[in-house]
Amino acid sequence: MRSASFVLLFVLPVAACSEPDTRIEAAQVSWMEWPAEVLAATPFTVRVVVYGAYCVEVVQFVVAPTVDQSAVTFEPYFVTGQPRPCLALARQDGVGAPVIVNGPSFDTSAAVPGLDADYPRTYEIRAGASVFARTALASALPIRMFGEVTVRRDTVTVGRVNAGGLAYAIRDSLGCVTLSPYSVRPAYVIENPPADTARSWSAFVRGYIYEPAAPVCGKSKVFHLVTRN
Numbered sequence: 001m002r003s004a005s006f007v008l009l010f011v012l013p014v015a016a017c018s019e020p021d022t023r024i025e026a027a028q029v030s031w032m033e034w035p036a037e038v039l040a041a042t043p044f045t046v047r048v049v050v051y052g053a054y055c056v057e058v059v060q061f062v063v064a065p066t067v068d069q070s071a072v073t074f075e076p077y078f079v080t081g082q083p084r085p086c087l088a089l090a091r092q093d094g095v096g097a098p099v100i101v102n103g104p105s106f107d108t109s110a111a112v113p114g115l116d117a118d119y120p121r122t123y124e125i126r127a128g129a130s131v132f133a134r135t136a137l138a139s140a141l142p143i144r145m146f147g148e149v150t151v152r153r154d155t156v157t158v159g160r161v162n163a164g165g166l167a168y169a170i171r172d173s174l175g176c177v178t179l180s181p182y183s184v185r186p187a188y189v190i191e192n193p194p195a196d197t198a199r200s201w202s203a204f205v206r207g208y209i210y211e212p213a214a215p216v217c218g219k220s221k222v223f224h225l226v227t228r229n
Contacts, residue, residue: 022059027051027076027106029127031165031181032146034112036208037156041114044149046074046125049165049183052104053078055086063110071124072112073143105183117151124148129165147206163223164206171199176217179205179225188223191216203228 033047048063060079065072115123125148128141146164150156167181169190177193191212194201207226216222 022079022081025053025056025078025080026128026141027053027061027063027078028141029074029076029129029146029165030105031163031167031184032074032125032127033161033163033209034125034147034149035156035158036160036162037150037152037158038115039156040117040151040153043114044112045109046072046112047107048074048076048110048127049105049107049181050076051182052106053080056083057081061106061108063106063108065110065112067113067115067123069116071126071145072115072149074110074127075141075143076106076128107183115149115151117153120150120152122148122150125162125164144204159210161209162207163209165204166202167205168202169193169200171197174217179223188221189217189219190225191222192225194225194228205229 027050029048029050031047031049035044038044046065050061050063052058056078057080058078059081061076062079063074063076065074067073125146126143127146129144129146147162149162163181165181167179169177169179171177171193175193177190178187179190180187188209205225205228207224209221209223211221
């Protein structure tokens with residue numbers, strides 16, 4: 001059987017004359033990072049990484065979260081304009097349809113207003129994200145929990161950053177496992193990798209980033225894995 005190879009080509013989308021000048025497209029969140037603990041009524045920032053829009057001009061990217069009594073929810077979206085040439089990968093042997101490459105990712109920080117807390121408590125950090133398909137064409141995306149933030153009234157512990165999202169991990173010959181979230185550089189070494197011996201895997205992960213007492217696999221900042229789905 002002949003192995004499949006790929007060549008680059010440009011696909012020119014056809015604009016429909018009846019389409020409005022701009023439209024709204026939901027943005028899929030792939031990764032987020034935020035302080036593990038924050039003071040009540042004190043704003044904080046969250047790092048939000050989303051897949052880029054496909055084959056269109058991005059007029060505006062909106063990422064402001066909503067807050068209720070239990071969660072901070074991100075449902076970012078693109079305001080898109082005219083179609084643009086779209087980079088694709090086509091199979092040279094003709095088997096299968098060309099694969100459209102996603103546009104550039106958006107890696108930004110979003111401000112969260114201060115959260116209420118009469119006593120130490122947690123809020124969920126949630127966002128629109130589908131773990132099954134990368135699509136920016138849906139009007140809305142399923143809401144998934146990326147983790148939690150602890151809110152305190154007096155003092156907070158600093159130095160730990162909670163994080164979650166889709167990531168790819170690979171194990172090297174020394175047993176070190178490196179976690180690579182989409183469009184996040186540099187990647188993170190997992191200080192407590194799963195016990196399985198798989199050389200690589202991809203999953204929706206939750207955990208936290210911090211600096212351990214001693215470097216792990218030569219890295220002073222590591223990712224502590226809490227869940228893998």
